[in-house]
Amino acid sequence: MKTWQSRFSPYATRIAPSAIFGLAAMPRAADTINLGPGEPNATLFPAAKLSEIVSQTLDDPDAAARALQYTVNAGDPQLRERISDYMCAKGMPCSPRNILVTSGAQQALDLLTELLVVPSARVAVQTPTYPGALGIFKAHGADIMSIEQLQEDPAVDVAMIYAAAEFHNPTGTSLSLDERQALIDLARTTDAVLVEDDCYETMRYDGAPVPTMLALELREHTIESARTIYVSTFSKSICPGLRVGWIVAPATVIDQLTLLKQSEDFQAGTLVQVCVASMMGFIMQQHVPMLRDVYRQRRDTMLAALSTHFGADVQWSKPSGGFFVWLTVPPHVDTTALLPRAAQAGVTYVPGAAFSHEGAYSNALRLSYSSVSLERITEGVRRLAAVVDDARSGTKGAATHA
Numbered sequence: 319m320k321t322w323q324s325r326f327s328p329y330a331t332r333i334a335p336s337a338i339f340g341l342a343a344m345p346r347a348a349d350t351i352n353l354g355p356g357e358p359n360a361t362l363f364p365a366a367k368l369s370e371i372v373s374q375t376l377d378d379p380d381a382a383a384r385a386l387q388y389t390v391n392a393g394d395p396q397l398r399e400r401i402s403d404y405m406c407a408k409g410m411p412c413s414p415r416n417i418l419v420t421s422g423a424q425q426a427l428d429l430l431t432e433l434l435v436v437p438s439a440r441v442a443v444q445t446p447t448y449p450g451a452l453g454i455f456k457a458h459g460a461d462i463m464s465i466e467q468l469q470e471d472p473a474v475d476v477a478m479i480y481a482a483a484e485f486h487n488p489t490g491t492s493l494s495l496d497e498r499q500a501l502i503d504l505a506r507t508t509d510a511v512l513v514e515d516d517c518y519e520t521m522r523y524d525g526a527p528v529p530t531m532l533a534l535e536l537r538e539h540t541i542e543s544a545r546t547i548y549v550s551t552f553s554k555s556i557c558p559g560l561r562v563g564w565i566v567a568p569a570t571v572i573d574q575l576t577l578l579k580q581s582e583d584f585q586a587g588t589l590v591q592v593c594v595a596s597m598m599g600f601i602m603q604q605h606v607p608m609l610r611d612v613y614r615q616r617r618d619t620m621l622a623a624l625s626t627h628f629g630a631d632v633q634w635s636k637p638s639g640g641f642f643v644w645l646t647v648p649p650h651v652d653t654t655a656l657l658p659r660a661a662q663a664g665v666t667y668v669p670g671a672a673f674s675h676e677g678a679y680s681n682a683l684r685l686s687y688s689s690v691s692l693e694r695i696t697e698g699v700r701r702l703a704a705v706v707d708d709a710r711s712g713t714k715g716a717a718t719h720a
């Protein structure tokens with residue numbers, strides 16, 4: 319019999335394990351503080367509200383019949399209506415026809431890549447960028463380039479520009495209005511589709527909201543003639559375990575994506591969609607403001623701890639939302655090599671190279687404050703500073719390079 323490996327498709331074998339999931343397997347000290355994973359805080363999940371809505375739905379025979387049945391492939395009609403109302407309120411006029419409900423933003427990015435990217439087609443990304451998107455682009459055989467490269471050579475044929483304008487993963491930073499407009503203009507000049515990943519849209523802790531790239535484009539176009547496709551999720555505002563995200567796009571695009579979705583898994587689960595539709599008012603009006611207060615405090619605590627424990631040769635981003643801070647340590651400190659030592663010293667992070675299509679950012683790392691208590695954020699940063707300090711002075715050798 320041929321080996322199993324020789325039977326696997328080129329597509330399947332291009333998928334690499336997630337560096338972030340791999341962190342969990344790394345040997346570490348007891349009581350390690352995980353500043354790596356960008357998970358929402360599990361103690362804040364709206365379990366009681368969810369339980370109330372699931373019971374109400376299942377106790378009513380008509381509602382239960384609807385919630386437990388197949389629904390239309392594009393998503394539960396009531397949820398699509400709620401999402402399109404929400405998009406309109408955020409300055410993105412569209413209708414339920416422009417919405418596809420997906421199994422999280424991750425599936426949204428995968429479906430869009432399947433739709434738009436053939437092997438060897440170019441995809442331009444921010445550098446650094448979200449590794450979950452890089453993995454999808456690589457699996458589809460895309461030729462990944464940076465947006466800077468594309469700006470220098472806009473004559474290049476590019477299928478997709480992938481960008482997050484708000485509370486970017488991993489840097490936590492946001493694009494200014496001009497930078498957002500420049501990306502729309504770049505997509506227009508290069509005739510590319512602009513995919514806007516807005517997963518952290520509900521997580522603004524300070525400053526005035528800035529229009530999304532889709533909202534900017536819709537000032538001059540209707541949704542049917544827009545080239546920006548918008549992706550978001552309920553993973554941060556409700557919880558990731560429900561696996562509900564969405565795409566906003568022209569109806570023609572939604573129709574084709576719906577066929578892809580149909581061939582993959584028919585539809586997102588009906589019960590969760592029905593529950594999310596019933597909860598959306600509560601989530602946006604009551605739950606998200608509470609989450610923002612908690613996460614704002616965590617961000618402030620992390621920024622204060624960084625100022626206390628790091629010197630002038632380490633720089634970090636100052637996010638006004640999202641879950642992440644991006645740290646740049648001295649150039650000779652290799653954060654991938656340093657990680658096992660950090661884990662033994664009781665703190666983890668995600669090395670910068672995980673966020674690059676070409677292994678760059680060897681002296682950077684991502685910290686997340688979302689799922690760690692205030693005391694542990696401070697202690698985790700203190701432990702990290704001690705480990706970086708050792709590496710900086712080369713006292714333990716292994717984590718530095720010439």
Ligand SMILES: Cc1ncc(COP(=O)(O)O)c(C=O)c1O
Pocket residue numbers: 356421422423424425448450482487515517550551552553558562563
């Ligand atoms: C930038 C970005 N896009 C997409 C996703 C995937 O989100 P979801 O849980 O909705 O699949 C994440 C997850 O953290 C993310 O950070």
